[in-house]
Amino acid sequence: MGEKSDKSGTPWVWGLLLPYIGLLWLPFYNMREPSIAGFPFFYWYQFAWVPLTSLLIYLVYRKVK
Amino acid sequence: MSDTINWTALSVFVFFFLLVTVIGFFAARWRAGDMSQLSEWGLGGRRFGTIITWFLVGGDFYTAYTVIAVPALVYAVGAYGFFALPYTILVYPFVFLALPRLWAVCNKHDYVTGADFVHGRYGSAWLALAVALTGLLATMPYIALQLVGMQVVIGGLGIGGEGFKGEIPLIVAFVILAVYTYASGLRAPAMIAFVKDVMIYIVVIAAIAIIPMQLGGYAAVFDAADKAFQAKGGATGLVLQPAQLMPFATLALGSAFAGFMYPHTMTGVLSSSSGDVVRKNAMLLPIYTILLGLIAMLGYMAIAAGVTVKSPTAVVPALFLKIFPDWFVGFSFAAIAIGALVPAAIMSIGAANLFTRNVWRTFVNPNMTPAAESSVAKLVSLVVKFGALIFIVALPTQFAIDLQLLGGVWILQTFPAVVLGLYKTRLRPSALLVGWATGMIVGTLMAYQMGLKPVYPLVIGGTTYSVYIGVLAGALNLAVSAGASVLFGLFGVGKGTDETSPGDYLLNKAV
Numbered sequence: 001m002g003e004k005s006d007k008s009g010t011p012w013v014w015g016l017l018l019p020y021i022g023l024l025w026l027p028f029y030n031m032r033e034p035s036i037a038g039f040p041f042f043y044w045y046q047f048a049w050v051p052l053t054s055l056l057i058y059l060v061y062r063k064v065k
Numbered sequence: 066m067s068d069t070i071n072w073t074a075l076s077v078f079v080f081f082f083l084l085v086t087v088i089g090f091f092a093a094r095w096r097a098g099d100m101s102q103l104s105e106w107g108l109g110g111r112r113f114g115t116i117i118t119w120f121l122v123g124g125d126f127y128t129a130y131t132v133i134a135v136p137a138l139v140y141a142v143g144a145y146g147f148f149a150l151p152y153t154i155l156v157y158p159f160v161f162l163a164l165p166r167l168w169a170v171c172n173k174h175d176y177v178t179g180a181d182f183v184h185g186r187y188g189s190a191w192l193a194l195a196v197a198l199t200g201l202l203a204t205m206p207y208i209a210l211q212l213v214g215m216q217v218v219i220g221g222l223g224i225g226g227e228g229f230k231g232e233i234p235l236i237v238a239f240v241i242l243a244v245y246t247y248a249s250g251l252r253a254p255a256m257i258a259f260v261k262d263v264m265i266y267i268v269v270i271a272a273i274a275i276i277p278m279q280l281g282g283y284a285a286v287f288d289a290a291d292k293a294f295q296a297k298g299g300a301t302g303l304v305l306q307p308a309q310l311m312p313f314a315t316l317a318l319g320s321a322f323a324g325f326m327y328p329h330t331m332t333g334v335l336s337s338s339s340g341d342v343v344r345k346n347a348m349l350l351p352i353y354t355i356l357l358g359l360i361a362m363l364g365y366m367a368i369a370a371g372v373t374v375k376s377p378t379a380v381v382p383a384l385f386l387k388i389f390p391d392w393f394v395g396f397s398f399a400a401i402a403i404g405a406l407v408p409a410a411i412m413s414i415g416a417a418n419l420f421t422r423n424v425w426r427t428f429v430n431p432n433m434t435p436a437a438e439s440s441v442a443k444l445v446s447l448v449v450k451f452g453a454l455i456f457i458v459a460l461p462t463q464f465a466i467d468l469q470l471l472g473g474v475w476i477l478q479t480f481p482a483v484v485l486g487l488y489k490t491r492l493r494p495s496a497l498l499v500g501w502a503t504g505m506i507v508g509t510l511m512a513y514q515m516g517l518k519p520v521y522p523l524v525i526g527g528t529t530y531s532v533y534i535g536v537l538a539g540a541l542n543l544a545v546s547a548g549a550s551v552l553f554g555l556f557g558v559g560k561g562t563d564e565t566s567p568g569d570y571l572l573n574k575a576v
Contacts, residue, residue, distance in 0.1 A: 016158035023151040024318060026310045032303060038284030042304050046150045047358055053154050054351045057161050061344055 012063040019053045070223040071386075077395025078222060078402070081264070082238065085257045085403050089245030092252040101436040103177055106250035106443065107418040108336040111172065115337075115345045117255055121411070122333040122346060123353045124258030126324065127153070128207075129214035129405035132265070132360055136384075137377035139364025143294050143301040145309050147361055151317035153354040156324045161347035164325060165340035166487040166570040172340075173569045178415075179331050179483050180423040186486045188562030189494035190427045195501050196479045197423035200328040203472035204416045207327070208453035209465040211405040211412070212239065213378065216457065218398040221382030232458050238402065239409075243450045246410045247443050251336055254410040261407050264400035266356065272366075272397075273359045276388050280369045286362075289369035308531065312520040315533035323477045323535060328415030329408060340572040378462075409450065417445035467517040474512060474519075474535040478504040481539075481546050487570060492550040495559030500546030508538030 022028060029045040036044050099105050113121060131149070138146035167182065176182045180200065184193035212235060219234045245253050277283050287303060294302040305313055324330060337343055367384040374383050385397050421442040426433050433441070456465060482497045492500075511521045511534045520531045553559045 013162060016162065019158060020155055023155060024314045026305060026314055030305050030310065038282055038287060040287060040303055042144060046147065047355065049154050050351045050354050053157060054348050057157060057348045060161070061348060065341070
């Protein structure tokens with residue numbers, strides 16, 4: 001019986017900075033075009049970051065668990 | 066708002082309200098524990114798995130007030146109101162990284178609150194007191210705002226009205242809430258959250274499917290909103306104006322860091338059964354963010370549907386009354402009202418835990434038995450809720466809204482002590498206390514000076530940057546804490562003791 005050690009120090013965690021960059025730098029998305037299904041870019045870009053962030057967290061989770 | 070009673074809607078509303086009341090009282094028997102222990106009453110015995118935690122934190126972090134306030138803001142100011150979306154995305158990488166560490170150390174040392182952790186980590190009862198009082202101060206108006214959410218839907222049913230008589234339905238609802246929280250502790254909101262979330266999901270999915278169909282699709286909804294904002298002069302619109310960029314980004318960032326410093330969200334995290342549950346929830350909770358984004362869209366739909374209201378908080382009920390059949394209005398209003406009960410219960414439990422552990426036990430009666438802790442906490446949860454009720458019945462709603470805004474600025478001032486404390490660098494407790502006091506005072510003064518608006522125009526080298534006050538005060542707090550820590554270190558004072566060891570923060574799994 002041993003212990004599986006905590007690996008949360010992995011460099012992969014730096015990938016979690018991406019959502020901060022993508023969402024806090026407004027010039028990336030403060031515009032209307034291209035729109036999708038009636039949603040201006042400003043809106044669907046933000047919505048798109050939701051699953052993207054979950055995915056990033058999942059990828060890091062697989063490395064640290 | 067309608068002045069006549071909508072009987073169909075009211076009957077459906079009352080049915081669902083009674084249903085959750087029954088659930089609330091039965092919750093005590095669910096995975097029954099020894100309710101005379103604070104960690105049983107106040108943390109559900111730290112036994113909630115991934116799914117229950119998901120519902121609990123979802124019901125707790127995305128409150129009924131959010132359902133009312135976010136669309137109201139979008140209705141009034143357009144794109145700017147969408148800062149709630151980056152806010153509730155950016156919170157999760159932080160939750161994923163920092164909070165499993167908090168869970169681990171709290172589980173190891175039986176800490177029930179964030180302030181318990183601060184006490185153990187820094188050996189300073191005063192720093193813990195500062196964190197606890199900040200939490201209490203920030204939570205009270207937050208509970209009051211949940212009542213505003215209920216008030217708004219009760220008004221929509223036509224049973225509200227002027228004066229004390231109009232407040233009776235609210236008072237009845239709240240007394241019921243108070244009694245079952247007293248009896249069942251955190252188990253009650255955990256069970257009710259399940260019902261509430263299913264209801265909210267049904268309402269939102271119905272709203273985003275049906276309403277745009279009636280209004281001619283999403284393109285038409287955005288188009289109508291665009292025209293409405295242009296007619297208002299174009300200070301706000303479908304995208305941000307240059308002057309709104311900094312406030313938008315800093316509000317999102319500051320709110321994301323504040324979100325899980327509140328006692329109620331922290332209670333939700335600490336009640337989970339393992340650090341792994343916390344990590345998994347950081348991945349799964351963003352599903353609620355999608356829901357929140359869609360709820361925000363209701364603001365534009367209200368514009369497109371030609372809803373006009375006296376106060377923006379009435380936008381969502383007015384839209385539902387206009388679009389939905391009566392029975393579904395009752396259902397959706399019940400979802401919002403029940404959605405207010407869940408966070409209000411958890412907030413009062415979080416506040417009660419703080420008061421019991423970090424004020425009463427530390428400063429009044431250090432020799433409390435666990436049973437005494439539990440009974441003090443139960444009593445405090447009642448006091449806190451009635452305090453919030455009096456707040457709402459006696460004072461103008463705007464007062465609660467203003468104070469809740471200040472609450473965000475205040476709670477951020479606990480961030481350096483709590484979050485830095487989870488990592489290697491341990492600042493000196495007395496330095497953190499000085500930093501906290503600086504942040505609290507400067508943040509409050511800035512907000513006061515701005516007439517309780519959240520952003521402050523900071524002038525650097527002739528250029529003005531409008532920044533969220535919470536971020537400014539927090540940065541100052543951090544700088545003062547770090548500077549004072551170095552200074553105190555030179556003089557060798559105020560080091561304090563640390564009862565935790567580095568291994569306590571890690572999620573080591575037995576294999």
